[in-house]
Amino acid sequence: MTETLFTGISQLVTPASGPQRGAAMRELTVIENAALLVRDGLIAWVGAEKEAPSTPETHDLGGVAVVPGLVDPHTHAVWAGNRLADFEARVAGVPYETILAAGGGIRSSIAATAAASIEQLVTLARPRLVALRHSGATTIEVKSGYGMDFEAEVRMLRAVQVLSHEFDLLPTLLIHVPPTENREDYVRGVCDTLIPEVAAESLATAVDVFCEAEAFSVEETWRIFAAAQAHGLKVKLHADQFHAIGGTELACWMGALSVDHLEASGPAQIAALAASETVATILPGVTLHLGLPAAPGRALIDAGAAVAVGTDLNPGSSPLFSVQMALALSVRLNGLTPAEALTACTVNAAAALGLSDRGSLSAGMRADFLALHDPDWRELPYTLGANPVRDVFVKGVK
Numbered sequence: 001m002t003e004t005l006f007t008g009i010s011q012l013v014t015p016a017s018g019p020q021r022g023a024a025m026r027e028l029t030v031i032e033n034a035a036l037l038v039r040d041g042l043i044a045w046v047g048a049e050k051e052a053p054s055t056p057e058t059h060d061l062g063g064v065a066v067v068p069g070l071v072d073p074h075t076h077a078v079w080a081g082n083r084l085a086d087f088e089a090r091v092a093g094v095p096y097e098t099i100l101a102a103g104g105g106i107r108s109s110i111a112a113t114a115a116a117s118i119e120q121l122v123t124l125a126r127p128r129l130v131a132l133r134h135s136g137a138t139t140i141e142v143k144s145g146y147g148m149d150f151e152a153e154v155r156m157l158r159a160v161q162v163l164s165h166e167f168d169l170l171p172t173l174l175i176h177v178p179p180t181e182n183r184e185d186y187v188r189g190v191c192d193t194l195i196p197e198v199a200a201e202s203l204a205t206a207v208d209v210f211c212e213a214e215a216f217s218v219e220e221t222w223r224i225f226a227a228a229q230a231h232g233l234k235v236k237l238h239a240d241q242f243h244a245i246g247g248t249e250l251a252c253w254m255g256a257l258s259v260d261h262l263e264a265s266g267p268a269q270i271a272a273l274a275a276s277e278t279v280a281t282i283l284p285g286v287t288l289h290l291g292l293p294a295a296p297g298r299a300l301i302d303a304g305a306a307v308a309v310g311t312d313l314n315p316g317s318s319p320l321f322s323v324q325m326a327l328a329l330s331v332r333l334n335g336l337t338p339a340e341a342l343t344a345c346t347v348n349a350a351a352a353l354g355l356s357d358r359g360s361l362s363a364g365m366r367a368d369f370l371a372l373h374d375p376d377w378r379e380l381p382y383t384l385g386a387n388p389v390r391d392v393f394v395k396g397v398k
């Protein structure tokens with residue numbers, strides 16, 4: 001048994017365990033002059049330092065704020081190639097359709113990723129995951145989806161598997177871009193071949209679909225979800241990014257872990273999420289990078305939904321390598337309060353991945369926590385462009 005008492009905590013700030021919905025997202029516990037006892041990687045005790053149990057080993061954090069480790073519930077951190085020319089063209093006013101027609105856009109990421117080996121994908125993704133961890137992410141979801149052909153999709157997931165030795169990663173199979181021809185064969189192959197293979201080899205914990213007017217239909221999403229659930233995989237959805245075509249309602253009805261994006265969600269989608277156990281995951285990096293409307297974070301919380309925030313780290317629509325910055329942007333762009341943003345990036349983001357063992361600093365939870373540079377935790381939602389996170393502890397180890 002290893003036991004360490006962390007002291008020198010100016011403020012220990014945490015939501016309660018379990019996903020928090022609506023007004024409860026604002027209810028944080030703040031303990032001044034706190035201590036935290038970690039036993040074998042789990043939190044054994046939390047309270048005022050003067051009431052702490054005595055232990056042989058103590059670690060003085062030097063009088064700074066401590067919050068739970070952040071969870072990034074939505075990334076596409078594995079890709080090859082880059083979209084720098086696309087970015088330059090887009091900000092000069094070139095329409096996306098023209099960029100696509102010239103061989104750029106998502107199809108250039110697909111071509112480069114499909115041509116890369118597992119080793120190359122690992123080498124490219126590692127520094128992105130390091131950046132996310134330095135920004136406070138102790139658990140990170142990573143999707144496939146740039147593979148198109150099944151072999152390349154599996155290669156992306158194997159790259160995530162390799163990187164899982166260095167980071168706490170949740171792999172998701174993403175059915176992202178419909179083929180330009182033989183679409184029916186593709187969907188059937190996803191259901192009958194790809195999902196069974198991924199499930200049999202435990203290469204993903206969930207299946208995600210891009211449900212959109214230009215991507216997969218609600219009916220196709222339903223078939224893919226049914227196949228995923230039949231093979232014991234959880235489901236989650238990219239929906240309402242540009243048009244609300246019914247994906248959110250389907251996902252809530254089928255018990256999806258989360259519906260992500262939601263920029264185009266209206267009252268019906270907000271009500272469906274608020275009435276379900278499905279987490280509403282919003283992605284402010286996309287709003288910033290593409291200059292598109294923001295997801296209705298404020299309205300979702302006011303309706304009683306459980307909202308999470310992620311980076312959506314990807315080369316095309318969100319080159320955001322900081323989960324702390326995603327948290328800070330959700331306050332500016334989506335109308336979350338600082339307290340709600342912390343809950344969104346901790347227990348609620350964990351719930352969006354089906355995890356209930358982390359995200360809150362309470363007894364029995366994983367000892368994943370951050371020591372900030374500052375005694376006041378509000379530097380975390382406030383700071384833009386510098387890193388307020390000093391130390392990242394995973395299972396009590398820096």
Ligand SMILES: [Zn+2]
Pocket residue numbers: 074076238312
């Ligand atoms: Zn995404």
